[in-house]
Amino acid sequence: MRIPSKKDKKSKKATASKSLGKAPGELVYTGDKENLETLLEVHEYTIDEHQTYETKQIKKVFDVKGNNRVTWINVNGLNNAEDITKIGEYFKIHPLILEDIVNTNQRPKIDEFDNYIFVVLKMLYHNKENELLTEHISFIIGTDYVLTFQETDEDIFNPIRKRFLNQKSRLRSMGSDYLAFSLMDAIIDNYAVVIETFGTKVELIEDELFLESPREDISRDIQYLKQDLLRLRRSILPSREVISRIVKSESELITVKTYEYLKDLQDHILQINDNIDLYREMVWGLMDMHMTTISNKMNGIMKVLTIISTIFIPLTFIVGVYGMNFNYIPELQYKYGYFALWGIMIILFLALLIFFRRKKWL
Amino acid sequence: MRIPSKKDKKSKKATASKSLGKAPGELVYTGDKENLETLLEVHEYTIDEHQTYETKQIKKVFDVKGNNRVTWINVNGLNNAEDITKIGEYFKIHPLILEDIVNTNQRPKIDEFDNYIFVVLKMLYHNKENELLTEHISFIIGTDYVLTFQETDEDIFNPIRKRFLNQKSRLRSMGSDYLAFSLMDAIIDNYAVVIETFGTKVELIEDELFLESPREDISRDIQYLKQDLLRLRRSILPSREVISRIVKSESELITVKTYEYLKDLQDHILQINDNIDLYREMVWGLMDMHMTTISNKMNGIMKVLTIISTIFIPLTFIVGVYGMNFNYIPELQYKYGYFALWGIMIILFLALLIFFRRKKWL
Amino acid sequence: MRIPSKKDKKSKKATASKSLGKAPGELVYTGDKENLETLLEVHEYTIDEHQTYETKQIKKVFDVKGNNRVTWINVNGLNNAEDITKIGEYFKIHPLILEDIVNTNQRPKIDEFDNYIFVVLKMLYHNKENELLTEHISFIIGTDYVLTFQETDEDIFNPIRKRFLNQKSRLRSMGSDYLAFSLMDAIIDNYAVVIETFGTKVELIEDELFLESPREDISRDIQYLKQDLLRLRRSILPSREVISRIVKSESELITVKTYEYLKDLQDHILQINDNIDLYREMVWGLMDMHMTTISNKMNGIMKVLTIISTIFIPLTFIVGVYGMNFNYIPELQYKYGYFALWGIMIILFLALLIFFRRKKWL
């Protein structure tokens, strides 16, 4: 799902009413990646071997548990309630958790059970066309397996897939908790990139505001930045508490060795929050600054108008006086009347110039 | 009760003084659904059977307790103090609780007693005419019964009434706590729909603000949005704490099996709060944006005025000069004086155009 | 004491310096109800009998304690340090507490001692002339007596005085803690009325702002609303914590039976706080809205000016051209020159009208 821009907002309208009146635990996919077949990507590994395959047959993966390996099952596509239910039943996942897995409106959360930990995050990334996508992603962290559920098969886990191939990588020698950490770490490192890209946009607009004549519609762009930030923030902010609760978790599924890595994750998410706060203040400041710029320009326009009017309106009055047709206007008879009047008008003109310079208008 | 719009505010005026000076525990209905007869809707069910009937005879329902079934008594109409008191006495409800049941000003709250849990929520929904209604609703959750008290017989519980008919539904096999959860869940799912509808309005106005010439009175609409949001928020916000306290409750009336469902409820209310916060920031941003738009338009108007004035005021002065009736104005005698003046004026005109282009006004 | 409006603020000036340099425990009345004699109103009651009298002789009430009845002594007038001291000594009240009783600047507070609980509140009410008054009121809650201290004998306790007469009222059968609750309840119910009246004012101004031409000085009224709300809030807000601490109190002076009633009090004060917050946001929004209205009107004025100027300034230039006195202006000789010029000017006029319509100024 793309971070909704102005145009595709309407497609979002029916979301909340979709699940209205449904019994709790009934699976309703609320996203827009519909009509996709569920595709499973499986990685099984120990320190000695690593095996991977893809399949659309759900049942094929149901013998992976309990074989002394760590297994990662990456489920792509959330719109087939039946498939998700099958997986849920095999791994004994609570029906309400399954509902959260397919409910793309679910905010980032963590839920600890005896046999697994459930985590929801939002995966943000730029695709090849450089569009910002946001995808609903869930984790089931079990003793020796990790399930991930995402809307499409596009994701940001390629560096981790590569690390599997390297036998010396820490990933191969550690358990399912470290695997889950690595996947979340990939997601959160991408937040940093997304925020950085956002920051670049903020600075571009700021640079433009500092120009003498920024575009008329720059306020529109600032408004878009505000909206984008509000939406980014909604996706990212709740992650902080999620990660903080994993760090504080006393579940046996999280081993001591992984603890330091999770704290590092927490560091990163705090760093990202600092940056969101910073850009928030900066974007709000842009609007204030734009208003000041508009006011300054208006001042400039008014000065020009006032200077011209103040000089020429009185002069026009004067020449009007001597355009009158009274029988007896003595000045009109003077030989050099016309030239004397020019003299007077030039003096008046200069006096007004001095007045404006005193007022610092020139 | 409708979310009060501008017109019906006056009808609300006397609310607080209505109960002024009354002894605590004296029942004073503060809403506007007066002169209604109390109507009771009763559902009794076990996993094996389900029975339902409506009655206006209060006493008829007083033999339902202790028959090994779960009973839901839905009381419609809060203006008959006597009826409410009778029910309260039979179910041993504290007089102050009865007072809260009929006091539509009561904010969402929870109160735990040994024999029952008392919950107040606000039910928000669009009726058939698509008006947004808000109704005061209270729950008494006992060991094997749930009482609900609402102002009118219009409500949003139809999906639950249907679920009763399905013997396999979870509702039929679980206790009164799950029934109460289902009813509250219906209410909170409707909050999501109401907020979503509000969000659509916000986006419509935003779209209009991005137009070249939004309506003059759009600021009025933004103001209405602000007021609506403030009122929505007041109805919904306190629910968060209510639900959070049910989740943390150690009452024996809440069974372990229902706990996961209540946590799910809490998720939903948090999600709704996120959205309220988002729309709040967006609505406030609309006002800022509107101000910027107004200022931008004023700038445009001023530019037109200044350009026209700056060009023609000096020219008008010049032609005024040669309209003077001095005896001796040498230029007037030149054969091509008139045409020379036109040349000068055209040059001046062009010079000013270049000046405006330099200033980026054209 | 009235909520100070613009005019009587000056009379408040010397308050803080009044008690400057005084030793702690020295009684300094800081209010403006000076030169009043202390008047005591006494109610003694059991479930069987009720007796009431008024007296100005302080010592007369000193035999009321320990006679198995509940006694309410309502002390009116705080400016006689000597009288207050006598009462304080008889009931063994700490000198610092006596200081708080007469110090009208004391914010709402609660202080628990072994033999009594001390509570300060602000009593807000409209008097017969419909002026909003605020009065400093203190409670001493003992085992079988309640003392109240207020600045004048005007108060809002009449409904309670009536309830004394009704032998079946709960008041007659319960202890001093319930009496204290009833008195505080009366005060807090009046907050609701005061806030509601304030809300009506807010809505009146809002309605006026929505008019085409609100009064010029409406910003003054909004400013007064702001100030009034700030002052109301300062009187009411601290009550929330006071009531919350009574509810959580473990003093033996508060019996279990009264606990539910105190929680109800807490509900009411929370409700009132919700409303204060709501009106706060609304009043601040009024200012924003007023600014937008002003800007909109300015836009309208500027448009009229610009349309008129843009049409007539060029036309005036043109007629000026043919008012010049050059010897040779060929157009002036054309038979229908004058009418041709009118044609040109009408075309120019229409072209400008079309231009303005395109700009949506007309």
Next chain:
Amino acid sequence: MRIPSKKDKKSKKATASKSLGKAPGELVYTGDKENLETLLEVHEYTIDEHQTYETKQIKKVFDVKGNNRVTWINVNGLNNAEDITKIGEYFKIHPLILEDIVNTNQRPKIDEFDNYIFVVLKMLYHNKENELLTEHISFIIGTDYVLTFQETDEDIFNPIRKRFLNQKSRLRSMGSDYLAFSLMDAIIDNYAVVIETFGTKVELIEDELFLESPREDISRDIQYLKQDLLRLRRSILPSREVISRIVKSESELITVKTYEYLKDLQDHILQINDNIDLYREMVWGLMDMHMTTISNKMNGIMKVLTIISTIFIPLTFIVGVYGMNFNYIPELQYKYGYFALWGIMIILFLALLIFFRRKKWL
């Protein structure tokens, strides 16, 4: 030290760099009361006797301890590091505490040691010339002595000096903790006076803003109020936590009897904080109100300009038409052409007046 106004800010510049690179515990006086000799004022008292003297010989006071009396040593002048060090050594005060005593940038704080409690406050008061001064003051509260350190010998402790003379005053019969309380109480009572004076200024400016034509430079005054409040707040706000921590202290140096008095101190500081918050909102509101006033005035000016222009610009065009020199302008030949034109112009004039009245501009 005066609360720095615009003019004396520059003298403050070097403060932070003064102590840069110094080892911790090195005494650096950072204030501006330099070149003063250290002056000690000593009060020794029991309930039976009271003795007081002044001296510049530091060693003279070193036999006061342990003589069964309460001793107050008031040290005036902080710029002689050597003197402060001598006193510190005799009373066994930690070098870092001595550093805080002479560091006028130190914010209000409390530090508890086994043998003494250390408190820093800011003393605010108006001197005889009615200038607001702020002075750094520190307390060392020992078993039977109190040391105070202030920058100059001007202070606000005279009422306490007088109370020493009265054998019946509570001060004479209680210990060093009550003495310390009395001194701090004097300081905090003065905060109330300072805040009240500030409030008077706020109300004066508010009154002026409500006038038809406030001074042009009133925004400057509002800006000064903002700055003053920010600086007042910085001096006073941290005191709240200091006092709150004294109240909660479990040090043996604070006796039970003094506890009620300290709670009273806390009441006062909370009251002062309420007032600071109130004035803060009021001052910020003044700026908003001033902006509205400016906009309203601009509207008035624009209306006058637009009315005049809209009436006379078209009329001037018309008279221009009949000032043209075309050979054939039929209207000019009509006998009553001139008077007819006047008629038309008067009708136009009246029509425009009606138009303006409709627009509510007149």
Next chain:
Amino acid sequence: MRIPSKKDKKSKKATASKSLGKAPGELVYTGDKENLETLLEVHEYTIDEHQTYETKQIKKVFDVKGNNRVTWINVNGLNNAEDITKIGEYFKIHPLILEDIVNTNQRPKIDEFDNYIFVVLKMLYHNKENELLTEHISFIIGTDYVLTFQETDEDIFNPIRKRFLNQKSRLRSMGSDYLAFSLMDAIIDNYAVVIETFGTKVELIEDELFLESPREDISRDIQYLKQDLLRLRRSILPSREVISRIVKSESELITVKTYEYLKDLQDHILQINDNIDLYREMVWGLMDMHMTTISNKMNGIMKVLTIISTIFIPLTFIVGVYGMNFNYIPELQYKYGYFALWGIMIILFLALLIFFRRKKWL
């Protein structure tokens, strides 16, 4: 690294993507001080002797541990991953900590291990060219050694290097925790200087705003101040929590004697935070004030325009009337018509002046 000003922002762009996809614990230097050789500065000391040397051979320092002395190894240059890794391995530092040491985006943090405490701060200082630099600095505090890691060999520790030479300095007689304190103290004292310098800038701009005609582009400067403050705040604010956690630490690496010194550090950082808050409010206030100034100036300009127009537009109309060429205009025949008209016009002129004075425009 300099606090990025407008110009060098672009160089910052690639930071977050640099470490994207890297495995946790892989060292990626994210700063801009690249291509530097790692330079180690070593100080070994007891109370009796002090020895110092510099080296680029990492291994040379690996025999310093366990020789009963305190050793400070100051590592300059973070871009050689290999060197940092070698040091990390010798001192048994967790790979994630090494990552934080070279990651200049890491916000201030503290991490306690059994054998060492890890602290990150930002070092802010003005270099010789008076540019504000910000550098990422990390501390490893062991039993008898302190490691510091900074980006360049420029720093602010010279006063401490001098103190080493003085045998009587506290530094020589205390352990590694006091050494670490001294270094952090130097950093935090420099924050005070940086903030003070910032404050001076704020006051310069404030002074300029109070001038009659501040520079047109002063809003740009205010905007820069805002940005600078936001960035300063981001570097400094997290230090408060870091220091607070060192103070509360129960690590055995922190001795009781150092505790008072750390609390002093905490005092300083709180003081700095007070100042940041103060300047924040002041800078935001500057923008408001600037807006008011602009509006005031616009008012002034409008007044001049309106006065001139309102006086001369009607007069110009009048003279236009008598410039008309009607055959019969009786006034034109009057002998003193011209002079009479002048009289009327002067009266009109004076009447308008009086009108403006009444409106307080003159």
